[in-house]
Amino acid sequence: MGGFLLRKSGAALIVLALASIVVFLGVRALPGDPALALGGENRDPEVIAAIRHDYGLDRPLPIQYLTWVGHVLRGDLGTDQRKLPVGHTIVTRLPITLELEFLAVLFGSLIGIVAGIIAATRRGKASDYAATSVALVGLSVPHFWLGLLLIVLFAVRLQWLPAGGYVSFFEDPVDNLRHMLLPAIVLGTGLSAVVMRQMRSAMLDSLGADYVRTARAKGLSEFSVVGVHALRNSLITVVTIIGLQLGVLISGAIVTEQIFGIAGFGRLTIDAVNQRDYALLQGVVLVVAAGYVVVNLLVDVTYSLLNPRIRIVAAPA
Amino acid sequence: MSYVEVTPSDVAPAEALSPRARRRRLLRRRIARRPFAMAGFFVALAFALAALLAPWIAPYSASTQDYNAILAHPSSEHWFGTDELGRDILSRIIWGARASIVAGVLATMLAMAIALPIGLVAGYYRGWIDSVISRVTDVLLAFPFLILAVGLAVILGPSLTNATIALGLGAAPGLIRVTRGETLALREEDYVKAAVANGAGDPTILFRHIVPNMTSTLLVQITVTIPAAIIGEAVLSFLGLGVQPPTPSWGVMLADAQSYLSLAPRLAVYPGLAIFFCALAYNLLGDGLRDVLDPRTTR
Numbered sequence: 001m002g003g004f005l006l007r008k009s010g011a012a013l014i015v016l017a018l019a020s021i022v023v024f025l026g027v028r029a030l031p032g033d034p035a036l037a038l039g040g041e042n043r044d045p046e047v048i049a050a051i052r053h054d055y056g057l058d059r060p061l062p063i064q065y066l067t068w069v070g071h072v073l074r075g076d077l078g079t080d081q082r083k084l085p086v087g088h089t090i091v092t093r094l095p096i097t098l099e100l101e102f103l104a105v106l107f108g109s110l111i112g113i114v115a116g117i118i119a120a121t122r123r124g125k126a127s128d129y130a131a132t133s134v135a136l137v138g139l140s141v142p143h144f145w146l147g148l149l150l151i152v153l154f155a156v157r158l159q160w161l162p163a164g165g166y167v168s169f170f171e172d173p174v175d176n177l178r179h180m181l182l183p184a185i186v187l188g189t190g191l192s193a194v195v196m197r198q199m200r201s202a203m204l205d206s207l208g209a210d211y212v213r214t215a216r217a218k219g220l221s222e223f224s225v226v227g228v229h230a231l232r233n234s235l236i237t238v239v240t241i242i243g244l245q246l247g248v249l250i251s252g253a254i255v256t257e258q259i260f261g262i263a264g265f266g267r268l269t270i271d272a273v274n275q276r277d278y279a280l281l282q283g284v285v286l287v288v289a290a291g292y293v294v295v296n297l298l299v300d301v302t303y304s305l306l307n308p309r310i311r312i313v314a315a316p317a
Numbered sequence: 318m319s320y321v322e323v324t325p326s327d328v329a330p331a332e333a334l335s336p337r338a339r340r341r342r343l344l345r346r347r348i349a350r351r352p353f354a355m356a357g358f359f360v361a362l363a364f365a366l367a368a369l370l371a372p373w374i375a376p377y378s379a380s381t382q383d384y385n386a387i388l389a390h391p392s393s394e395h396w397f398g399t400d401e402l403g404r405d406i407l408s409r410i411i412w413g414a415r416a417s418i419v420a421g422v423l424a425t426m427l428a429m430a431i432a433l434p435i436g437l438v439a440g441y442y443r444g445w446i447d448s449v450i451s452r453v454t455d456v457l458l459a460f461p462f463l464i465l466a467v468g469l470a471v472i473l474g475p476s477l478t479n480a481t482i483a484l485g486l487g488a489a490p491g492l493i494r495v496t497r498g499e500t501l502a503l504r505e506e507d508y509v510k511a512a513v514a515n516g517a518g519d520p521t522i523l524f525r526h527i528v529p530n531m532t533s534t535l536l537v538q539i540t541v542t543i544p545a546a547i548i549g550e551a552v553l554s555f556l557g558l559g560v561q562p563p564t565p566s567w568g569v570m571l572a573d574a575q576s577y578l579s580l581a582p583r584l585a586v587y588p589g590l591a592i593f594f595c596a597l598a599y600n601l602l603g604d605g606l607r608d609v610l611d612p613r614t615t616r
Contacts, residue, residue, distance in 0.1 A: 011455075018456040029472045136604070140597035142548045144555055145571060145589030152582040163578075251463030255552055259575075269464070270556065273471050285468070289459040296459075 004304060012297045019289040020072070024065050027282045034278040038081060055279075068282070077283035081275060086283035089268065094287075096166060097265035100256070101249050103184035108191030109242060115192070116199020116238075120207060121226055131196060138193030143252055147186040147259040154182060164261035183260045187252045191245055198241045202234035209233075236303070243299035247292055337529075347609045354605020360598035364591075368414040377405040379412035379565040388581045397587050400570075401577060406584070409565040410591050416566040417595060420481045420550035420559075425542040427485030428492050429535070435489075436496025437523055441504055450493070457490035466549055470558040477550075477566070480559035484549045488542050495538055499531040506530075533610035540603030544596035551592050567592050 035052040036043070052058045056067055071078065077086035119131040155163035162179050169176040206212060207230050215229045254266035261267075265284070272281040334342065348354055367374065376396075383389075383403040391398045397406035439450040457465065469483035503509060504527065512522050553559035554568025562569055567588040574584035 014452060015455045015459055018452065019459045022456055022460070026468055026472070031472070031474065136597065136600060140544065140593055140600050142551055142589065142592045142596070144552060145585070145592060148571065148575065148578065148585045148589065152578050152585065156579045156582070247458075247461035251461040254463060254467070255555070258556065269467075273467060285460070285464060288461065288464060292459045292461065 005301060008297055008300050012293050016290060016293050019293065020069060020286060021065065023282055023285045023289065024068060025061075026285070027278050028061070030276065030278070030281075032276050034276070037276045037278070072286065077286075078279040080272075080280040081277045086280050089280065090265070090283055090287055093263065093265045093268045096262060097253050097257070099169065100180060100183055100187060100253060100262065100264060101246075103180055104187035104191060104249060104252075105242060107184050107188035109195055109238075111188070111192040112195025113199050113235075113238065115196040116234075117203055117226065117231065119196065119200040120203030123204065128200075132200070135193040135196040138189050138196075141189065143186050143190055144255045144259055146189060147182070147256060150182045150186060151259070164259070166262045166264070179260075179262075183256050183262060186259075187249060187256045190248065190252065191242070194241060194245060195238055199234060199238050202237040203230055206230035206233045240299055240303050243295055243302075246295045250288055250292070344609055348605055351605045351608065353601045354608075357598040357601025357603075357605065360594060361602060364414050364595050364598065365418055367411050368418040371412045371415055375405075375408040375411040377408040379409050380404065380563055381408075388577070388584075391583075398581075398583055400573065400584055401581075406570075406587050409570060410567070410587055413565040413567045413570060413588065414591070414595075416477050416554070416560045416564070417547045417550055417592070420477065420484060421543045421547035421595075421599075424481045424484035424488060424546040424549070425539055427482065428488035428542060429539065431485070431489040432492030432496050433528075433535070436493045437500050437527065439493070440497040440500025441519070441523060441527070443501075447497070451497070454490045454493050454497075458494070462487050462491075462545070463549070463552065466553060467556070467558060470553050475558050475561055477560045477564070480550055480553045481546075483553070484546045487549070488546060492538060492542070495534065496531070499534050500527055503527045503530055533606075537603055537607045537610060540599050540606055544599040544603075547595055547599070548592060 033048075035048050035055070035057055038051050038055070039048050049058075056064055059067075068078070075087065077090065080086050080089060115131040115135070119128045122128050151163045154161045161182055165179055167175040167179050203226075207226070209230075212225060212230050215225045220229075250266070253264065254269055256262070257264045257266040258270060265287075268280070269284050269288075271277070272284055381404060383395075383399060383405075385403070386395060386399045387403045388401055389395055389399040389403070395405050395407070397410070399405055400409070435450055439447040460468070466480075466483045466487035469486055470480055473479035473482060504522075509522060509526050512526050517525075550559055550566070551568035551571065554566045555572045557572070560566035560569050562573070570588035571585055574581075574588070577584050
């Protein structure tokens with residue numbers, strides 16, 4: 001297990017190091033001069049040259065990269081156009097998106113797991129077809145459109161929930177949930193469809209396995225057979241799938257936050273793009289890539305813990 | 318013992334067909350027996366035809382403004398009503414299908430054109446070239462699809478062509494991984510080993526033995542990538558990074574509709590329904606193909 005963990009962590013570090021190069025070069029490939037953007041109205045060549053010097057933009061690219069990585073490793077992501085530390089801006093916005101993603105995962109997993117169990121245990125019946133069809137609809141609905149429809153229905157017509165904005169959980173927990181409910185449903189819909197399909201498939205595998213037949217032969221109740229034996233084994237696959245959906249959720253958060261006017265991490269990404277705030281964009285994308293790599297590593301490790309055969313297969317011949 | 322006279326015409330069609338042609342015919346019959354997959358195929362075809370024939374079937378041009386019918390309700394003149402500039406919504410949806418279909422199909426073709434050769438080389442030759450390609454793919458997969466597409470769209474500049482390129486490049490890493498995995502599995506098959514033993518060269522093995530045998534996997538991947546690219550184009554256009562107004566696109570229409578949600582919510586309903594039905598059609602077709610081509614996944 002130690003060797004497996006070391007190999008996986010090493011690979012993740014290499015991916016992260018290469019990702020930092022992609023981020024660095026990608027941001028520099030953006031059209032426009034960051035020094036001009038930082039100078040704002042002032043186009044005086046001397047001022048622009050001074051900005052270029054202050055931000056190290058006049059140095060060779062490899063030096064700029066190494067300086068940036070050196071700062072990042074010390075926890076300094078630089079300063080944005082408003083002269084605010086990028087790390088601080090990210091730390092303030094990240095919890096909003098993490099809350100949104102947590103609620104979306106909660107909504108998506110609950111609906112997906114329950115619907116998947118129902119579909120698998122009633123295979124071929126009306127409820128199976130209904131759940132499978134709804135999942136297909138959930139996969140095909142563009143979530144930003146779903147967001148607009150929910151705003152029209154629940155905020156404009158019925159006026160039950162706010163159309164957008166954000167209230168901190170620590171300020172007013174109830175109002176916080178009222179603001180986050182629609183965005184979480186929008187973001188969680190696609191996930192619930194993926195989880196439902198995976199859960200149904202995994203449950204069907206489990207229900208046909210020998211250990212379930214044995215459990216039935218022992219005279220256990222159907223609830224115990226499905227709820228304890230089959231469910232526990234099916235959840236391994238589903239938990240992995242939820243972990244791997246993180247990238248989809250981050251992409252979804254960008255659009256969802258845009259529609260609901262939530263000043264989270266996704267909105268910050270689009271703002272950084274629109275304002276050509278290079279330092280901010282660099283930091284934001286690096287954090288996304290790092291988060292993605294870490295979650296993938298955690299999924300790999302968790303999965304190998306739960307299923308030792310993976311470690312054997314993954315070992316080099 | 319009784320004999321039945323068999324005329325050559327009874328057996329000729331079946332015997333005349335090669336095993337591959339027989340398999341294709343079997344698959345066609347199997348897919349034809351799946352009503353949802355067939356419905357998906359015909360709806361996808363209808364959208365493609367609408368995009369192709371837009372100048373002839375759209376009641377108005379996409380930019381014709383009727384100042385006497387601003388935000389008009391659906392009527393016999395304007396079946397889906399008009400938008401804030403008095404433009405016919407149905408016509409804009411039909412014209413908008415062009416952007417979506419072009420982005421969906423061309424982005425997928427671009428992604429395939431990149432992924433197939435790279436995945437084949439990585440999976441077939443393995444060794445250091447596989448390690449390099451796999452690491453680079455892992456790096457690109459560390460960026461969520463939309464972040465990659467948004468980044469590329471910003472670098473290339475906002476337009477339909479650039480959005481298509483961005484979506485194609487964004488989808489390529491996932492497809493490289495699938496192609497590589499399939500090649501790795503297929504190169505160990507007995508018929509490939511037999512071809513090697515017969516002295517077949519690498520191009521022959523790759524293009525006569527490996528590629529034809531991964532067609533079903535690639536076909537399923539295509540039907541999964543097209544709806545993702547269609548929705549991706551709508552998202553990029555919605556964010557202002559794809560098709561630019563006044564060119565019609567379903568994403569642009571939804572972005573415009575955002576300002577009129579309380580006044581005319583239908584502006585958001587119709588383009589969204591178009592995206593939904595188009596994506597659903599490809600998903601139904603993809604599910605049907607997966608069931609037919611890979612019976613192991615059929616439940």
